[in-house]
Amino acid sequence: MSRGQTPSQTIGPFFAYGLTPEQYGYPLRSIAGADLRDPATEGAEITITGRVFDGEGAAVPDAMIEIWQADPQGRYRLPGSQGNRGFSGFGRCGTGSGPESGFRFTTYKPGRVDDQQAPHISVIVFMRGLLNHLYTRLYFADETEANLRDPLLSSLDPGRRATLIAELSAPGEYRFDIHMQGDRETVFFDV
């Protein structure tokens, strides 16, 4: 009647040619990349740039970040919707294709998905040395009012809440660093 969950294992150091091939210049089409823009979608374009830091403050060059978000109207892509055309809501970026060991997504600012939660993007972190993927969330620094009323943000220790808020570094450009350990350890969720 019931079967146990298949255990997670690390993504390892060599995922790039399989999961993010185009970004790293391998000859395989990527199912998803770091640019989520879609010609038929209108909304505020944003970039999200960041790095992943280990417990010694070194930038991790072999992490993969995935994001999942609603469209500018707050709608998630659902199976079968629009014949799978339009805004996918999903992006992937490895941290090993540039000199900065960072990730950079180009997407739209998501709308609100319900009347309680502030606009947010779900973020999944994978890397060599991480035996289970980790879930976190990105909120936007310029959504002060909505963030104050967000039930999840409000439930967090105020000292750690800031780890989920992407800073606005220029109009439309957000900075979101992920700290695996230490004083600024990012809040990771048991989803």
Add this chain to the structure above:
Amino acid sequence: MSFRQRDWASHPPLIHPDYKSTVLRGPTKPLVPLPQSLSEVTGPVYGAESLGPDDADLTRNGRQGGASPGEPLGERIIVTGRVLDEDEKPQANMLVEVWQANAAGRYVHKADQHEAPLDPNFFGGGRCVTDGEGRYRFITIMPGAYPWGNHDNAWRPAHIHFSLFGPGLATRLITQMYFPGDPLLDLDPIFNATPLSARNRLVAGFDITTTEAGFALGYQFDIVLRGRCETPREGAS
């Protein structure tokens, strides 16, 4: 609707000192429970339309034209199984992505420094989508074991990396499939980070009925994703 929790008795811990790179990369603070909302029960949607014609046949999708066309070297194998949830419900139309080393234990990844030959006809990446019974099927080459720097004379057992989304963000899974009887399993800190009672779920079974006469040995590997909750969790919206 929501998904059952990750069963931490089935998954490895986040810090497992025998696997050295977990020590600085695994978080040290407890995970914060997150009541599932629409953001966690929805998830990436990739079906058959996202596949190329040879994506599930790794013995073909890396073949070179030009000077040295041909088949990859190594032992051809068929790897198949079902994607199920904890209630054994088949998960149809689900994307399964795989990547692996070649027969010599070498990845095409530019950062792989192992002094073993690349195979000009083998790439090592593939994907497919499960059918109505939740079944996936790959044709590939038996991957070789390879050395790594975790400890003196460390070797990874032969394995294939698997990546699945399942029906929602909460069901995301990346894992590794191992082969039965591999003597390196007992020595591998990644495999052995997994709780003992769940470890055998990572090992494929040799299957003579999957094996194709005169062509390739067959292995069965089922993947079980988190099931659905019958009753909403407290606090779930």
